[in-house]
Structures are given as C-alpha cells and as structure tokens.
Amino acid sequence: MSFQPEKPLIVQSDRSILLEVENPFFSEARQALNLFGELVKSPEYIHTYRITPLSLWNAAASGLSAQQVIDTLQAYSKYGVPPTLVKEIDEWMGRYGLLRLEQAENQLLLLCDDPLTLEEIIGFRQIQPHLDKRITPTSVLIKPDSRGLIKQELIKLGFPVDDRAGYLQGEHLAISLKSRTAKGASFALREYQIQAIDSFHAGGASSGGSGVLVLPCGAGKTVIGIGAIARLQTATLILTTNATSVKQWISELLDKTDIAPELIGEYSGQKKEVKPITVATYQILTHRRKTTDEYVHMPLFSKRDWGLIIYDEVHLLPAPVFRMTAGIQARRRLGLTATLVREDGCEEEVFSLIGPKRFDLPWKVLERNGWIAQAHCQEIRLPFEPRLRQQYSGATSQQKYRIAAENPRKLDVIKRLLNRHQDGRILIIGQYVEQLTQIAAELGVPCITGRMAERDRERLFQQFKNGEIHCLVVSKVANFAVDLPDANVAIQISGTFGSRQEEAQRLGRILRPKSQENEAYFYTLITRDTSEQEYARQRQIFLVEQGYRYEIIDLEQLS
Template sequence: MREGRDVEKMEMLNHQGACIVQRDFTILLEVGHPGFETARGQLCMYAELVKTPATFHTYRITPLSLWNAAALGWNSEQVIASLEWVSRWNVSAALIQDIQKMMEQYGKLKLHAGPDHAKIRLISEDQQLLDDLNRMKSISAFRMERTSAHELVFSGEKRGLLKQELTRLGYPVLDYAGYRKGNELSLGWRSNKNGSKSDTYDGEGKAGFSLRPYQKKAVDAFEGGEGIGGSGLLVLPCGAGKTIIGMAVLERLQCECLILTSNTTSVRQWIQEMLDKTTITAEQIGEYSGQKKQVKPVTVATYQILTHRKSKEADFTHIHLLQERNWGLIIYDEVHLLPAPVFRATADIQATRRLGLTATLIREDGCEKDVFSLIGPKLYDMPWKELERQGWIAEVKCQEVRVPFSAELRSAYVQAEGKHQFRLAAENPAKLKVVKRLLERHENAPTLVIGQYLNQLETIAREIDAPLISGSMSQQERMKWFTAFRQGEIRTIVVSKVANFAVDLPDAAVALEISGSFGSRQEEAQRLGRILRPKAGENKAYFYALVSEGSREQDFALNRQMFLVEQGYEYAIVHEQDTPY
C-alpha cells in the first residue's frame, strides 16, 4: 500500500515540476517545491548555479557544464530526460536541439598517437568539421598535415595548445594519445601493526592501509578504462581525504611524481602523510619551496615558487621544475588555485599524466575552460551532503549573523564609495561582541576565527587572548600553534587567508568568519572545509558568517554562499540581537 502511495507521489511531483526551464539556457528551481532536493541533485550534474534568492534558485546550462557531464558518462538523452522530468512545462524544442548539438561536440575530435612518437593524429568521422577547422586562422597556425579525409597530423609539442584552442572554439577533444610512464618508483602502503576497523589485511595477516569506498571509486575513475584515463579532475569536499586519493593514484602508477600545492604548510603535510602511510623514504621525497630546493623522485612544490620571477618581464625562475625529471605523474592540489601563468607550462607537458584535486571547480578568474582542456575533464564528483550522510564528514549547521552598524559607522558608510564601503562593513567593530558571545556558547569546542583584514584580526586576537596566524608568521611558529591547537592546548586561534588553503586542523568544530574576499565562492567553500573532518560523538560542526546588516557585504555574502547552497547547505539568517547565545 505504501509503495503505491510513493509511486503516486512521484508521479505528482513529476507532473507539477520543481523547475521552470527557459529557452535562454537558464533554469529556475522553486525552493519551496516538494521536489526541490531531487531536482537540485540532478541539475548540479549538468548546469551551473548562478544565484540563490529566497524563492527561486537560478541555474544556467553552459557548454562546459554539459561537457563535464559527458565526461562523467551522461549523454544528451539523459540530460534532456532529466530536464523534462524536473520541468513544470514542456521543454523548448529549440533548447533540446541546442543541448544535443553541444553534447555531440564532445568527442567529435579525438587525439591518437602517430606512428612517429613526435607526431599526434587529430581524427574525426566528420570530414566537414576537419575541413572547416583547417581553414580557421587560429588552427592553421598549428601547421597540421592532412593525411586523409578524416585525419590531420601535427607536432606532439603542440598537443596542449591545440586542445586549449579547440575547447575555446567549442570542440573539446578526447585525448587518446597516451602518456609516458615516467621513471619507475616502487612504493606501497605502510603496514599498521596495531590494526583498526578501517584496516584491510593482506595474505600474510598484516594490517595495512585501506581506502574508503568513495576514495577507491575516485582512483578507479582517474585510472579510467580503454586507455582514456590518466588526465582529469577529482572533485571532493575538504576533509574527504584528497591527499589519500593522490597517494593512491601514485601507488597504482608506481612512478616518480611532482606534486604542486598552495603553500609551504600544505607541502609539509603532503610529505608527512606520505612518510606516515607509504613506504616512500625521507631520502626519496623532497620539498621545493621558498626555504628548500630539493628535487627527488617525489617532489612537493608550491605554486608560488613556480610563478616566481625577478621582474614582470623576466622568465619564471623555477618553471623548469615541471620537466626537471621524467615525471610519470603531476598532481595539482587545490587546482582551483592553479595560477594562470602555469597554464602555458601545463600545455607543454601533455605527455605526462595530470591529476587535479579540488573541492570546487569554481575559479574566480574564469579559467575553467583552461583547467578542462589542459588538466582534464571532471572524472569524479562526490556530493558533499552524500559524504555527510555516510558519516565521512561532519554535519555542519550554517548561520549568517547580521550585525548592525552603530549610528556613527552607518553615517561613514553612507558617505563612502565602492570598496571602502565594503571594508567598513567587513571591519564593523560590533562584530567583536558577537565573536565573544559565540565563543562563550561554544567554549569547549576548538574554534577558528577567520578573516581578511589584519588590523581587524589583530584587534580580535588581542581582545579574546588568542594567537593570530597570518602569512607574515614564520612557518616554524605557525606549525607550533597548529600543533598546540590539534593537541587541545589552546581552544581558539585567529587565522588570516592562510586558512583558505590546505591546512590540517582536524579537530576544528566551529568557524567564525568575520570578513572575506568580496563574493569569493571558492573561499567560502575552503573555509567551511576547515571544519568538515569527522567529529567524535554527534559528528556536528558550526559555521557562522558575520555580516554587517544592510550593507554591500550582505549582498556579497549571497554570492559567497552560492556554491555551498548548491551542495545542499542552508544558511539560517539570524540578527545579532536575536541570536540565541
């Protein structure tokens, strides 16, 4: 009987539809609709969230969103069927045709290795397409040779740049040209003599390291099938173990590896994790940063060192590191932070396997297509809320606390202009009172106070008697405070933008965001990610965004939260005077 009611309910939801699908590639998703959650789960696979007002969330279908869906195994029929299911009214026939055309472009062009390893073959069943491309000025610059009606041959050195240009023209390429193996490096997982529930055991009864089910799926997705693996992005939330996944890919490939990451703290975390969990020795792994310049079979470097140069006109001093050894794998950690200057160098190393790890594909510089063409498509995407449901990350309660201006500050704000208005709102002194009250409310929980402006952070750190960790602090002192925090010796630390990047603070359960970089969605995701690691007991964490009421900061907060809203997080709006402390 109940099953019959469920079927009837699903048919009713399908008939009503949670979405208004428009001809201009935008989709309006009704927040209060009973089918909201189901529709959102489908839309995020092939459309991008644009804005999140209270009643309708706006999504947009783009070529890139459809190509990433295609890389994950969706075809145009599945996308159209999904749209028709979530739509309140009939989907425009013209929109359906456009979606079919955009998705058909994915895979129309394929790269294969030539008989001469220095050459690459561009192949298509569509002879007219090759004719048209060959006549384009930007493509003719690659000096490709027409060897048959369905094949063009070009120099392998141009592999990355051609992929980049073809993607720009709307024709993403399936790259079957293969990758060099690189220098061999033998490594395995380090056995754990103590054993634990999460350990697996080999044939000799030794306890060893075990991947979580979703981590294994991510590694399998990168490895691919039928020769198409070896280049692409794995998208998982902070705290899901992306470092572990990177190491697992390396363990599968058994080759020398260059790992690029966001800062020196992250470099040393990668090194420590590899020494703890794999058989790689200290002699085999090197740090390449501002402090050290070690090139070893596994080398971990910062993006900053790769983009260092003595002047704007000078060459990048250390970019040669990308080709210093015969790397079999290059891992781009936090790929959403990959500096634009590295793209050119990445175009030159297409014969090396490339793995991008990230919590979000969002880039504030709009270079998503370059990531797609030069690092690879999205090969695996694990929804944040699904990991939460399975207990692998903490359940987070998000609140936006709106803090009023004083009369004096409101007057100054009204008279100010542009960025100065935003800064006045971000540094609103009334936020200090809210911080103190929230610290009292969570007095036994390890807490991060995160902000953008050093003067504001210094004041708050002084008032709450907590250490301030910023970019100017030495790496040694920074690690001292992080260690004290992890060991419970201190309960609260104040952190600047260094908390936006890979920082290992597994015990943080509360985050108070007092200011941020305008409307940066990736920053909001990274900051919430600082508290996602599983917690003992109820496995809950708390994220508070403090925003000046009736200000530009409030408007930017809507954009900042957009990516997390798409992932299923909801921000309860509370006013400072109404907040239950």
Template sequence: MRRGPLVVGTERRVWCYMDHPRAKEAVRALAIFAELIKSPLQVREYRITELSLWHACALGWGSREVLETLRDLAMGPIPYPVQEWIVLTMNRWGGLVLEKSGRRYQLVARQPLSEGVRQALQQSGLLERGGRWMVPARQRGEIKRQLLSLGYPVLDMAGHAPGEPLDIDLKEAVILRPYQEEAVQAFFDEGRHGGSGVVVLPCGSGKTIVGLAVMARYRQQTLVLTSTTTAAYQWKREIEDKCEIAPDSIGVYAGDERVIKPVTISTYAMMTWKNPRGAMPHLRELARHPWGLVIYDEVHLVPAPIFRFSAGIQNCRRLGLTATLVREDGREADVFSLIGPKCFDLPWRTVEEEGWIARAECYELRVPLDPAAEEAYRQAESRQRWRIAATNPRKLEVAAELVARHRGTPVLVIGHYLDQLRELAHRLGAPDITGDTPERVRRETYDAFRRGEIPVLCLSRVANTAVDLPDARVAVELSGNFGSRQEEAQRLGRLLRPKKDGGEARLYMLVTEGTEEVETAVRRQQFLAEQGYEYRIFAVRAGVEHAFDGVSQ
C-alpha cells in the same frame, strides 16, 4: 503528468522552486550538468553551459540522459531551441580525438567541423592528411585549449609516456573508503578520458588519500603541486605515514628546502617565482625532470603560468584534486583542457550522510552597522563601502560572544582584513596567523591547536587553503574576499573532518545588515547552496544569546 520543480527558459536558464517536494532531487541532478548562479531561498537559478555539459559527458552522461532528466523534473515543456542546442553541444564530445600513431600525434575529426575550426587548425600550422591533422608534441596542450575556446572539446586518447619508476605502495593498514576507490578507478578509466582528470570531493573527505593511491598504483616518479608550504609539508607527512617508500625518496621544493626527489612536493608560488630578469627558474628546473605523474592539489587555485607548464607536459598523467571547480577568474576551461575534465564528483551532503565528514550547520548573522560608521558608509564609493561594512566594529563584539558561547570547543576565527583580525585576537588573547607569519611559527601554532593547547585560533586568508585542523568545530567569519564562492567553501571545509564523538560543525558568517555585504553574502553561499547547505539567517541586535533564543548550542 505530475509537475516538477524546474522551469527551463529559452536562454538555457533553469529555475528550481525549492518548496517543491522534488527540489532536492532536482538540485542533485542539476549539479551534474548546470551551474548555479543565484541561490535565494525560494527559487534558485542555474545556467546550462557548454563546459557544464562537457563535464557531464566526461562523467558518462549524454544528451538523452540530460533531456530525460529535465523533462522528468520540469513544470512544463522544454523549449525546442534549448533541446536542440543540448543535443548539438553534447554531440561534439568525441567529435575531435587526439591519437598517437608511432611517434606522431594526430587530431582525428569524427564529424564535420565548422569553417572557423578548420581555419584555426590551418593558422596553427598543422598539416592535414585525409581528415587528420598532424600535431607536434609541443602543441598538444595549446591545440586542446584553442579548440575548446571555439566550442570543440578534444578527447585526448594519445596516452602518456612512462616516467622514471618509483618504489611505492600503500601500507597494509590503509584501507580506501568505497568512494575513494571509485575515484581512483575513475581516474584510470582509459575508455573515457585518457588517464588525466579532476577528482572533486568535499574538504575533509580524504582527497590526499586518493592522490597517494594513484601514486601507488601508477608507481612512477611524481610531482605534487600544492597551494602553500604548510600544505607541502602536510603532504610529506601523509606520504611518510601511509606509504611504504624510502624516506630519502621524498623531497620538498619550497621555502628554504629545494631538493628534487622521486616524489617532489612544491608550491604554486615557488613554481611561478620570477627572478630579476623575469624568468621562472624553479618552473624550468622542475619541468625538466621525467615525471610520470603530476598532482595538482587545490586545482581551483592553479595560477596562469602553471597552465602554460601543464600545456607543455601533456605526455605525463595529470591528476587534479579539489573540493570545488569554481574559479573566480573564469578559467575553468583551462583546467578542463590542460589538466583534464572532471572524472569523479561526489556531492558534499552525500559524503556527510554516509558519515565520512562531519555534519555542518551554517548561519548568517546580520549585525547592525556601528552608528559612528553610518555617515562614512553613505558617502563612500562602492568599494570603500564594502570595506566599511566588512570591518564593522560591531562584528568584534558578536564574534567575542560567539567564542564565549562555544567555550571549551576548538574555534577558528577567520578574517580578510588584518587590522580587524589582530584587534579581535588581542581582545580574545588568541594567536593569529597571517601571510607574514614565518612557516616555523605557523607549524608550531597549528600543532598546539591540534593538541588542544590553544582553544581559539585567528586566521587570515591562509585559512582558505589546505590547513589540516581536524578538531576544529566552529568557525566565525569576520570578513571575506567579496563574493568568493571558492573561499566560502574552503572555510567550511576547515571544519568537516569527522569528529570523534560524531558531533556537528558550525559556520557563522557575520554580515553587516542593510549594506552591500548582504548581497555579496548571497553570492558567497552559492556553491555550498548547490551542495545542499542552507544558511539560517538571524538578526543580532540585542546580543547573540537573544538572537539564538531557543536554538541549541
């Protein structure tokens, strides 16, 4: 029997040897039912979790498919305890089903439950009748969240109440790409996940179009929640451009504009704003409306209060859109139970190979620490050492050289620390946009960049969210938010809109050599490594051109 690239450990860890001929095949398979936790060049380490297996279940996989895949790709036998655990875990999928009988919700146990689960149901005040628990409508979301935390996912088949009707259609000129059509169909697949779930597609691949197609197919009044006011207005423009809908049916509830229309677009920040008494008036106001559909754009950024809002609106359909389900706060389970499981997921490289997003190359440039900062770095506490490394003055020189190397190409410079970003913007004579930049100025600057009037744009963490800059080809990362995998994916995503000439995009991550920043860079790259992106590492000691000697622009 031919040996594969995987080693499966007793603690549900899986190691993939990347020099094996079948390594890429193994990486694609593991992305369905495991989580990448370490991604050095030679051996990647994965972890199989309950949640990763249940996401696989939602995509139609069972324990047989997972075990057959592992056996096919493993170097040796799969430990029996791991096989047994996979079977037991995946068999719980469908063991608890939420159904609707008349006006009542019933939780039906289709397999024996542990005593702990029974006690939890009793403590929640639910009445049992012949293996069925009566669930009040107000507890529908919370019961699902609670049971998932106890190791029992609830298959919610109770359906959804129709909202107010919406007169909307896609324009005839809008043709969905094959994978967009598949994503829409997966969302409406009542047989598996009950009509609510998360669509995972790479940045630049048209997730918004999927949302519009769902709106047009469902034709119910819709609330769209976005990460920023800029993103809210982008959604408004897309709806106006691609949908047949009365202009006065679309409203933005963000910033100074606060109107509720049949299609209302708001932001997570607006929804969670608190008045001096600690109340959230905007959340309460929007929750009252009879929505038929709620769309969560950038669902990986949903803040905790929105989960509580989601728990209370289980009666309407919920569509999450994201490029990555990675959350740095560890609340992936809340997305799963309150918004929905993953119903469609397409690897980034697959979309790239089909020509729907730009080809991209990633580089990690290791820059020496400025001699003037070496002593301070050695004596500093860990967190302060990180900042010293991240704001290394040598990075400004390297960034300026990279911008010069790509003169004539639209370039984004992205940084976490504002003083560093503004200093470079001043040196380059480029505008900068930060969280303090007024919304009007942001929109004007973005538009000027799109028109080609601004060749270089410096962005703070505002670049981590849905900013549509389709012609950007190069991004230079000065600094980031520690080891955020989510942030790294979003930054590459700013470059992935397909280019008119078919050209490729380039992402440069600047890392201070010999510091803690090298270790956090490995973590930042994990999600993209899982998607098939490899960072080429170069040491920049005598200038960028010397480091890239022999590498084409």
C-alpha cells in the same frame, strides 16, 4: 506537454532553469541538476541554474549522454523542455568526442569522423600554426609541441577535444599503501576514494590519465592523490598551495605508504630537493625577481621523468603554470579540488589542460555517511552605529565593503559565540590583518597571518591540534590545505568579496569527521543592509548548490 504543477522545474529556452525550493522533489531535482548545470543564484524560494557548453562537456566526459540530460529535465519540468534547448543540448554534447587526439607511429593526429567539420576546423586562423599537414579527409597531423595549445584554441572555438594520445610511462617507483599508519591505526582507502582513483585511471587506458576529481574538504583528497601514485607506480611531482601543505603531503606519504623518506623531496623557499616524489608550491614555480625575468624554477617540470603531476587545489592554478602545463600533455595530470569554481573564469583552461571532471561527489552524500561532519551554517546580521552608517554612505564601493566588514559590533558577537561554544575548537577567520590582530588582542588568543614566520605558524597549528590552544584567529593563510581535524567551529568575520571558492574552503576547515559529536558550526557575521550582505549571498552559492542551508538571523535573535 501539459502543465504539471507538482514538478519543481521551469526550463527556459535561454538555458536557465528555475527550481522551486519548497517543492517535495527539490532535493532529488537539485542533485540531478548538479551533474550538468551551474547554480547562478539561490534566493530563499527559487534557485536559478544555467546550462553552459562547459557544464555539458564535463557531463559528457563523465559518461552522461545528451538524452539522459534531456530526460532529466523532462522528468522534473512543469512545462516540458523547449525544443530549441533540446537541440542545443544535443549539439553541444555531441561536440565532445567529435574531435580526438591520437598517436600513430609516434605522430600526433587530430581526428574527426566528419570531413566537413575537420575542413572547418583547419580553416580557423588560430588553429593553423599548430597544424603540419592533412593526412586523410578525416585526419590532420599536429605539430609535436602543440598538443596542449591546440586543445586550448579549439575549446575557445566551441570544440572540446577528447585527448586519446596517451602518456609517457615515466620513471618507475615502487610504492605501496600501508594497512596500518605510523600510530598503528588501521588504514584502507574508502569506497568513494577507490571510485575516484578508478575514474581517473580508467584501467590505464588512454581515455583516462588526465582530469579533475572534485570532493569536499575533509574527504581525503590527499589520500586519493597518494592512492593514484600507488596505482601508477611512477615518479610524481605534486604541486600545492603553500609550505604548510607541502609538509602535510610529505607527512601523509610517510604515514600511509612504505616509501622511504629519502625518496621524497621538498621544493620550496627553504629547500630545492628533486626526488622520485617531489612536493612543490605554486609560489616557488612562479617566483621571479622582476616581471621581465624568466621563471627560474619552471624547469622543475623536466628535472625528472615524471609519470604523474598532481595539481592540488587546482582551482587556484596560476596562469604561468597553465602555460607550462600546455607543454607537458604527455604526462598524466591529476587535479584535486573541492570546487571547480574559478574566480578568474578560467574553467575552460582546467578542462583543456588538466582534463575534464572525472569524479564529483556531493558534500551532503559524505555527510549522510558520516565521512564529514554535519554542518550548521548561520548568517548573523548586525546593525551599524549611526556614525559608521554616515561614513559608509559617503564612501567608495571598495571602502564601503571594508567599513562594513570591520564593524566593531562583530567583537561582541564573537564573544557571545565563544561563550556558546566553550568546549569547542574555534577558528575566527577574516580578511583584514588589522581587524584580526585587534580581535586577537582583545580575546587574548594567538593570531596567525601571512606576516608570521612559517615555523611559528606550524607551532601554533600543532598546539591547536594537541588541544593546548582552543581558539585561533587566522587570516586567509588558513583558507587552504591546513589540516586541523578537531576544529568544529568557524566564525567568519570578513572575506574576499563574493568569493565562492573561499566560502567553500573556509567551511571545509571544520568538516573533518569528529570522533564524538560529528557536528560543525559555521557562522558568518554580516553588517545588515550593506554591500557585505550582497557579497555574502554570492559567496554562499556554491555551498547552497551542495545542499547546505544558511539560517539567517538578526543580532537581536542571537541567544
């Protein structure tokens, strides 16, 4: 194919893709790439994507074909698509659906239309413990308790399984969505929320019923989960990140459905209720006194005949819950998240045990439609005092990051930003408790950390919602599932190294739509020419992929 300089992509045979930021087709090419590629790095002028087997399998599970992926690359590529890559895309996407799990006469079968491929599969040593016997040239009987385990092993071998074995109906639960909330406001699912539920449910077919819905913070993932419960009319176990989130799920259920309060249970450190709808934390499920002890609360998975299990913030799912999930594959499983990025690299576990990505709504699409606030992201780079620069130079890599993160000059910048947003509802977010408490004391505002009692956290969050408090200093306890809809300014002073998921969650704290000016401001304070600057670049990758641009300014430019 001839060189076409006006196009924005360079597609390479090593599965990497270079995207020109200044090209007129940048935005539409980026949106197309997000369906099947992963953003690796995003410097100012060239963004680098890569195609992986998992990114292609997720695309295939959502209905995209290999030819559509190839056509997209060809449509935007300056030099065409290398034949070797065309072949790989064809091969990898062809593997999704090649192996299927189905039920026949209460038996679990692994099916493959190609007898030679099935022969190869059953020859793998790690697969054999899960097999019972060969039935036909294209089918093999699987042991009843191996449904999840064999999917885990096969995806490691490069063979994703399309699980069509169906689900238990679960205990019936009559539940309907209200048309008005408890405060009298009209309520109905938004169009994209209905689409997300439809994608998961698939009309009740065995092709649906498990998978992950990816939507921005502020898009109403809790409401989507509640809509799925109402669609299925079944007893549901909801797993979430912390006690605050448990209370928010219960509050939303009571506000937006006709469910009676006595049918909702809280299973946490404070209460151990098991009701037709039970909301629990990951922490309580994985609690044990000693590392050699059993997980005493894991039997919650079998305490009722659950028809649906919802994994809130599925990207944070701990390993013991993965292991338990492997044994409950006959239950419908719904994962909710703003990002499928896992810092531990366990995306394949999510795919095989929770299910593939069923729905992914770009953040900027919701922003354009006014469903989330328009966000302005700014990275402010600060200098070091000479004394601290010398201390930094002689420190270990981990010490260097903390020294840079705790740069005392950040306090002055915070004060200037507070003055800029005098009418704002402001969250100052950081990693290090000592730094946060010192800043809170200097500013005379409350500080919320994990050391604070749950009831005191709830009281301060409520005062912030009510407008009694306009500024809070918060640690990473506020990263997840804290509903502060009026927050419109976030000042990030330190974080968990290069965590992309944390960056997304923190921006998400301020993205709930605003009743008046629907805008939000996200500031990140960085010490210039330090490891903190490099970690910031890593943290921003996911949000850049979603279409956000970080304006980078030096302290001297701050007005």
